[in-house]
Amino acid sequence: MKYASFFCLLLCLLAGQLRAQSGFQVEPPKLFFDEQNGKLTPMRIKLTNPTKVRMVIRASCADWRRDSLGEKQFFAAGKLPNSCCPYLNVQPETVELLPGGEQTMLVSLNPDKPLPAQLHNGMLMLSQINEREIAEAQGVKSGFIFKVQLGVHLYHTPRNVTQKMIAIDTVAFAKTNADRLVRVRVNNTGSLQLESQMRVELTNMKTAEEVKLEPITVNSMPGERIWVRAPLPAKLPAGRYLVITIIDSGPDVPLQVAELETDMQ
The missing domain is CATH 2.60.40.10 (Immunoglobulins)
Incomplete structure (x- = not known):
């Protein structure tokens, strides 16, 4: 056969x-x-x-x-x-x-x-x-x-390669077809691989209602700049939001936080 x-x-x-x-x-x-x-x-x-x-x-x-x-x-x-x-x-x-x-x-x-x-x-x-x-x-x-x-x-x-660093380059709101999402670009600026957790928190500027998205695992190698997509809930009301993005790479790496104030339609 x-x-x-x-x-x-x-x-x-x-x-x-x-x-x-x-x-x-x-x-x-x-x-x-x-x-x-x-x-x-x-x-x-x-x-x-x-x-x-x-x-x-x-x-x-x-x-x-x-x-x-x-x-x-x-x-x-x-x-x-x-x-x-x-x-x-x-x-x-x-x-x-x-x-x-x-x-x-x-x-x-x-x-x-x-x-x-x-x-x-x-x-x-x-x-x-x-x-x-x-x-x-x-x-x-x-x-x-x-x-x-x-x-x-x-x-x-190698023995002397010890630096762990990561940065948030960009945070932006995006809409593709019927999907809305927060796009975050992270940059591994250190010399070691990292396993990070990205958390996104949104606050409605009018109602003060807070929404926390599910954490997303982000793996990166030295020199890599990666776009990470965080889908928004389908029922999230339109309006102006404060978006706080947090990258947690463990206790020996400084916590990275970025804020964005934007309209979400």
Whole structure:
């Protein structure tokens, strides 16, 4: 039977454990390599197969960065200047996961020359490479099979790279079709990746009624300037509002606050 392969990439962002459509899992979702006395300690990831079919998983690496909307863009390994892919080592590179079984991979970063004092990162790709075998074992009758990859974030932080800073560049009201939203551009001005929470609070200038929007998670890398969209409630009355935007990146990063007074129609 002829099959058309579909490629499905699931990136490990916030959850402690990932499950692909095929069922294999990997943990942890992120690996942080912090230099201690000029050395990087190897770390292990665990792969688990809770399904009833055998899986073969192969490791590789890719570069990535976010665009202005915060969406990830992927590049060949070593393409970006802050890539850690060229000095990534994974042992073993390929593992067999029997039904109900688990395996570990040892992940190491071993630079062979001095690197610039900046954060380096990459994405460890774990690819299912026996998708045809799995499809046949599961009795797939359609002409489509799914090839699944899970991505584990890799971060290499040199010893003297410690600055955490973020700023709010712009706050604006926008209307697209029937949707109203607050658009906020944040700028990671430090030297480390940040996981922030953005909160938006609105006060009706006429009635003094307050509305607090649901917090939004904002992930950023050094130098990234990202637009974040905060949808407004459909029933929010038109009028003039004071908009307060807060970016909270944790106790060791100054809280960022911006105000905007604007008419919302």
